[in-house]
Amino acid sequence: MAPQTPAVVMDNGTGYTKLGFAGNDSPSFVFPTAIATKSQGGGGGGSGSGRPAVANKPSFLTGGAGPGSHLSGKRGTEDLDFFIGDEALAASAGPGYGLHYPIRHGQIENWDDMERFWSNSIFKYLRVEPEDHYFLLTEPASQYHLNYSAPLNPPENRENTAEIFFESFNCAGLYIAVQAVLALAASWTSSKVQDRSLTGTVIDSGEGVTHVIPVAEGYVIGSSIKSIPIAGRDITYFVQSLLRDRGEPDSSLKTAERIKEEYCYVCPDVVKEFSRFDMEPAERFKQHTVTYPNGKSVTVDVGYERFLAPEIFFNPEIYSSDFLTPLPNIVDMTIQQSPIDVRRGLYKNIVLSGGSTLYRQFGRRLQRDIKHLVDERIAASERRSGGAKSGGLEVQVIEHKRQRHGPWFGGSLLGQTPEFRSYCHTKAEYDEYGPSIVRRFALLGGPGST
Amino acid sequence: MPVCHLEPLNPSEANCRQAYHSVFLDEPNQHLIGNFALLPLRTRTRGPALQLPPLPAGVTELTIDASSESYDPLDEVLQLFRANTFFRNFEIKGPADRVLIYGILYVSELITKIKPNMGRRDAEKAVMNSALDTNFAIPGDAGFPLNQAFEPPKDRNEAEVLRQYVGQMRQELAQRLLNRVYADGSNAPSKWWLSFTKRKFMGKAL
8 A cells, every 4th residue: 555545533422423534633524423214114014124123232242143233134225215414413304214313421322323324424424435544433431340330331342343344344444542542642732731641631521421531541540430410511501591581582592502602701700700790791791693594683692601601510509409519529539539649640631622621711710620629638638747748739731722522633643643553453353353353452642652 | 311420429528619608707796696697787777787987989889899898798798699699508607697698588589679671760669668668577587488597586675686787788788789780870670680580599588
């Protein structure tokens, strides 16, 4: 292979899929991880096509007894009648199609849908020949000897992915990377990062959940991962409830979402921010114009939600009655539960990732609040020790330009390195050893590589 | 559905951020009735409250800072009202916090009297009607909603003094709230303040 083709980087998240080529600054496609398929007829005539019910499990889980599990065996024309991404949303709005989300909580739940989703991603969107490209895929943390709470992926999922990529798509080579590790790599573009270390705490906040994931030298410390049920969607709901309290002319979710994205920021102190709005109303209050398809438009005033909405990360009590622990405390607890010899590195390199970490001043406030907790604890232990002095602990939150698609961008960075291909498993290796080969990958970007 | 994977924590461990507390908690020589502090007020209404000096030149009710000697608990009530009404939990740390709680709950009540289309004159009438009404519950009365946290006065004398003090708070709060709600001079109430009508600090109402 003389001129190397760029690796394909695919980050399939619960909410959105990011597709593109290694070496690029941003993904070529970002669309919902959704698929619209012909609903299996209403009522009795459902199985009229005469084909067996779709098996949701990979072949080795059905003990090989099930019908030939992959789609190739049972492809009728109706199997080709589907849409993915934004087209899926559009199709499902009309009759005849049902909308499905093949990934739940970061894990693939419906393998048939996922295979179709991938095949459309490759052939219809990226338009590449899989046999010419190496693929870098992502997965949630996969550490099977640790607990299965939070975003952990059983190793069988990797094997099943490999089966589809090598056997259905015949791809040249495959690497499966952990999203949190890629998010760390993405932060290397920040000027604050001096050493390209794969030790750090990733705060990944998307639409549904916020994860706090400690990573030591490229390996996720699965037992200390924490998830909190506050993320982008909750911020949108909170904006909406504030709009409704005021009786704004448009308080739809869509408007709330636009307002969240355009006007919200994190403030240092809520009470001071309220007085700032009192003193300089002209600069602080904004107006948002909503234009409807029929040409009419209304004006929505934007006020306190600008700083109150993202405040739910730092003061969940103002939004939720059952989840009360602020994000800075969760980060602190996560690190405190990690092995003592990596804690310093985890505090020093707290990396943000995901769309809900993009609010102005988010990182600064987080750093201040965590620092405050750490300093308090150090002061308390100094008092108890009677005179011992601590050297202090550095807390640093890294914000960078590629935060929104952090894992994808990290994949793009690592996928373009010269040694990337040597870390992949190739089709030939797969044919020789079988699917279990993908249970292990050498650590990309770890010590020893450039 | 997002799932919370946290082990249950006891409240002290959870280290929840708290609503804002009174800066007057450490004020020396507080005059207490029950466990309610009769802190000095900056008011010309008649009653038992000690008087604070009027606002210095160049300082308004909006700009007054907690370090000023004219700063009183009612300034604080109006400053913290919008932030604290979002909280359902509040740990009372001392008698001054009870002044804050009462003040915030009373502001909540006052705000419901101001309707979106009321001019300042009408709003003043509605609000002062409530503020001047002496028929309100004080700690120890059966109708007082926070009797678990507020101790009753020891005797009728004390009860009378407390009632007069609370009356002063109510009148002064009404005046200052109007100044804030009608701050922009347009004779229409601020929709930003009126949006707090439905929120209930600590889930309570007077």
